[in-house]
Amino acid sequence: xxxxxxxxxxxxxxxxxxxxxxxxxxxxxxxxxxxxxxxxxxxxxxxxxxxxxxxxxxxxxxxxxxxxxxxxxxxxxxxxxxxxxxxxxxxxxxxxxxxxxxxxxxxxxxxxxxxxxxxxxxxxxxxxxxxxxxxxxxxxxxxxxxxxxxxxxxxxxxxxxxxxxxxxxxxxxxxxxxxxxxxxxxxxxxxxxxxxxxxxxxxxxxxxxxxxxxxxxxxxxxxxxxxxxxxxxxxxxxxxxxxxxx
Numbered sequence: 001x002x003x004x005x006x007x008x009x010x011x012x013x014x015x016x017x018x019x020x021x022x023x024x025x026x027x028x029x030x031x032x033x034x035x036x037x038x039x040x041x042x043x044x045x046x047x048x049x050x051x052x053x054x055x056x057x058x059x060x061x062x063x064x065x066x067x068x069x070x071x072x073x074x075x076x077x078x079x080x081x082x083x084x085x086x087x088x089x090x091x092x093x094x095x096x097x098x099x100x101x102x103x104x105x106x107x108x109x110x111x112x113x114x115x116x117x118x119x120x121x122x123x124x125x126x127x128x129x130x131x132x133x134x135x136x137x138x139x140x141x142x143x144x145x146x147x148x149x150x151x152x153x154x155x156x157x158x159x160x161x162x163x164x165x166x167x168x169x170x171x172x173x174x175x176x177x178x179x180x181x182x183x184x185x186x187x188x189x190x191x192x193x194x195x196x197x198x199x200x201x202x203x204x205x206x207x208x209x210x211x212x213x214x215x216x217x218x219x220x221x222x223x224x225x226x227x228x229x230x231x232x233x234x235x236x237x238x239x240x241x242x243x244x245x246x
Contacts, residue, residue, distance in 0.1 A: 074219050167210060
């Protein structure tokens with residue numbers, strides 16, 4: 001309320017100063033015709049000024065601000081995958097794939113363009129099903145997530161996350177999985193129905209993990225080629241990936 005009164009007082013003071021200046025101009029030069037010509041001309045230009053400042057310049061500044069925020073957010077996403085995401089993807093891959101099947105079949109190359117990344121994300125979104133979890137894999141995942149719970153909480157406190165709805169949904173899915181795993185004791189004593197329920201929670205997080213990972217790789221390719229080179233050599237979706245440069 002006090003802030004609104006201050007703005008109202010400032011606006012009234014500026015209008016009064018403008019009127020006082022016009023009155024002073026008339027008292028000195030006694031030329032009302034000249035005053036009206038410039039006043040109406042200035043008033044006509046106000047609409048163009050609103051167009052230039054509010055709609056065009058303001059939009060350009062907002063777009064630049066959004067790009068800066070997305071750059072900072074992608075740094076957060078990179079930290080998330082380094083600390084949590086990549087290991088989770090490898091754990092899930094080991095649980096849901098039979099030895100004779102190749103589930104890691106997304107081989108990202110340096111020469112990929114936007115269409116290649118979009119096709120890979122569409123392919124990953126189409127994969128359905130429930131992860132077939134086993135007690136040992138769930139135990140390892142619970143330990144991995146519980147040790148990084150504070151890190152995940154700090155990520156949720158980042159205000160830049162509001163600009164990235166998909167990543168926020170991913171964090172919520174990971175948090176839910178963390179709580180589900182922490183709420184249980186021995187996984188080898190769970191009934192099949194509960195294991196299937198946990199498999200659905202794992203699948204929910206995994207489905208978002210892999211899509212967001214491809215999106216993040218596209219950002220690295222465009223902005224940080226040297227980070228992109230290491231990321232594709234460690235790509236958990238590529239069965240032939242190796243950090244060793246050959």
